[in-house]
Amino acid sequence: MSKKLTSRDEDYSKWYNELVVKADLAENSAVRGCMVIKPYGFAIWEKIQAELDRMFKETGHQNAYFPLFIPKSLFEAEEKNAEGFAKECAIVTHYRLQNDPENPGKLRVDPEAKLEEELIVRPTSEAIIWNTYKGWIQSYRDLPILVNQWANVVRWEMRTRLFLRTAEFLWQEGHTAHATKVEAVKEAELMNNVYATFVENFMAIPVIKGVKTDSERFAGAVETYCIEALMQDGKALQAGTSHFLGQNFAKAFDVKFATQEGKQEYVWATSWGVSTRLMGALIMTHSDDHGLVLPPNLAPNQVVIVPIYKNDEQLEEISTLVNVIMGELRSKGITVKFDNRTTFRPGAKFAQHELQGVPLRIAIGPKDLENGTVELARRDTLTKEVIAIDNLTETVEGLMTEIQNTLYKKALDFRDSHITEVDDFETFKTVLKTKGGFISAHWDGTEETELKIKELTKATIRCIPSDMETQSGDCVYSGKPSNGRVLFAKAY
């Protein structure tokens, strides 16, 4: 199999799919729409998890685990205030296989082993969690509950793409319960800010914070906060959402608490989540035609060292030096791998590490041993440099920060140059077609206009930005009055 990727210009979508598979991030499985996350891809996801988990705990949250299955009746309770909730889910109806009496060697579902009540594989866990919280909450002393869960969820998507939209995906879902509306709103905003900080500082992906319109809001939410990122092909990607759920779930599952004054009141709720979709955002923000580009914060190996040698003696000499270098780099918290595989030649190793986005490659050959130098190759700029080995550790340390910052800056420049203020619908369509990106335009606030624009252009309102300035204007489609600009884009 050729390691070379289709270029982004040629076919962006093909480039993406090839990169995911060839860089060993993930692949399709024998199960329709479900992916295998390969060790290298999973190592990146573990870095995402670890940092987010740290941030959740720092803001007072604890992890817990709730059942994979949700009885159909709990779904019905939720359904009352979430009519729009998707019903494409995996449904368990039976609990036993048996040898098929008509086909020796084959198995069949035992028709006798039918469940009394069907179980839904969780597409999200509000229903089972709020049904559980009912038992945990009696009085104000039991509040707040600040719980998060790392879990797999299943949504029966018809058209799937690795990381971006898969039938099963991994995510975290926070579910909190509060005594007051003010506190719950504050929590939903806090977690959206946590996501923004994480995605920007850790993943080097700039985002716009805002809230969703009525039609794009999570069913059952009163307000949906979100962070929106921009991919290289000019399409937006929703990177995380945080919902203020009001008392909707408390009412659906009858969860009340005794206030300090002894009154019975419904509990206020939030939920918030990010998923393995972030891997898609990572790839489509930083990568290039040579493969993955990783910000140092997310790289399983920040540095890889490749020895160039002609004989065992040279390899041994290089190895001795590399051990010293690795010790120093590790003492500074830098992850480094010595790629001393004898089954691959240096060229093949270079190609692999480039494809897999290792931020910095160090090559050491006999000449370097003589001269006291090493060759550094940056993945982000694809530049090489021979430097003296003396201050290697400081140089590498500095480069880690610089690469992280450079990637963020580059993505930010791209994003900022792809926000276009537009005041008439013809320009709206032209910009969308020729340049893409976010279109900042006036909107009359009606769902009718929003849906009409979507129908005509496939662009949706990604968010009403948190920092939207009040500004009167005319709706870009209807011409009706508007009091501020919202962001439209085509989206993943």
Add this chain to the structure above:
Amino acid sequence: MSKKLTSRDEDYSKWYNELVVKADLAENSAVRGCMVIKPYGFAIWEKIQAELDRMFKETGHQNAYFPLFIPKSLFEAEEKNAEGFAKECAIVTHYRLQNDPENPGKLRVDPEAKLEEELIVRPTSEAIIWNTYKGWIQSYRDLPILVNQWANVVRWEMRTRLFLRTAEFLWQEGHTAHATKVEAVKEAELMNNVYATFVENFMAIPVIKGVKTDSERFAGAVETYCIEALMQDGKALQAGTSHFLGQNFAKAFDVKFATQEGKQEYVWATSWGVSTRLMGALIMTHSDDHGLVLPPNLAPNQVVIVPIYKNDEQLEEISTLVNVIMGELRSKGITVKFDNRTTFRPGAKFAQHELQGVPLRIAIGPKDLENGTVELARRDTLTKEVIAIDNLTETVEGLMTEIQNTLYKKALDFRDSHITEVDDFETFKTVLKTKGGFISAHWDGTEETELKIKELTKATIRCIPSDMETQSGDCVYSGKPSNGRVLFAKAY
């Protein structure tokens, strides 16, 4: 709800169930046989996970993620060499709910949305993983594959108990692929040793290493290595297993590799796992009638500090001191919580921390401020002591080690005093009934005898110990010749 537990003597099983719920470890859910792992219980599981994950990585393994679902046809392929594999699984047959036309407000499974092929919710992942490995392995250069997965699995158990046997549980499953039999056997043994080291050193639970008999072996395995622990009620608990799978799965899924010499050979395999069952082992090894007892390594809070005060001024003075103490303890890597909740009195806090097994409690009151002392209460020995505050950090540090060791020693003494050498079947039955524990007895090596003993006594052969001495004798049941003693016990 009373916080007091039923005593172990009165009803061991009831004590266990009450402890799990009252100590906030887990509870039953709305889904038959599935549990909710509560934040406190999950925090303990996270400690187990973190340490095991570290050990897996240290021994060269990487994490990955495979689909939750397994198509029925893959099960059939596996079935050929694993006839005995349990078929009690959750089966997904449909992918859509719809509003029930006959019952407004209710949902039903859309009969049109039937899957072409049923999907099994993974009870274990050999089938889907080996079907994937087929694509990963071409030559010896692709081996070994050393992969682990942290996942939820489902087995449709009829009789469930929190942590010990639940329909859904959390576990890790390692799945490795090797070029040679020797290497695979070594891996299976290595991982059983990793489990033993972890359970003994980290969880303070002594275990016996050994292999399973033919009838107790995992279906599809050539050899099953295991670690067996002994619970306080004299029943054994299998704490972990590691399987040498031979070439069985490679053959079932046609996974061959080109050797260095260019020959095509089937790949050798292992799999190994531990689960949330370890939480059950933890509880039943160390806890007492007052509640959970945690070894410091597994305690979410190793130390809790409770202030005793009559007014805000005293609380403030105590808090100032506590901040200093916490800073010092944390600098030594000790996790400490200041329980300054104003909604609970000290007595209630003491009771809660005792029930939840916090290894060390520090109480500080006005008298202590005057005298420069604090009160230490050890959970394991239930002893209290007033000590000078001067060398508190050193004392606490020392106690962490001491408590960990004391718990292990106590469990080891109990275990060792419950291994009884028995040479006739009458004594076998009496010991089992009166004392329980492991019975070390000669066995003729036949499945017939093993099953007969199980039928008559409910005791099974837990393992053929790794350190079994060759010793000729007569089978405790049949009188036929035997060449060593194996360990029988009733088991969870």
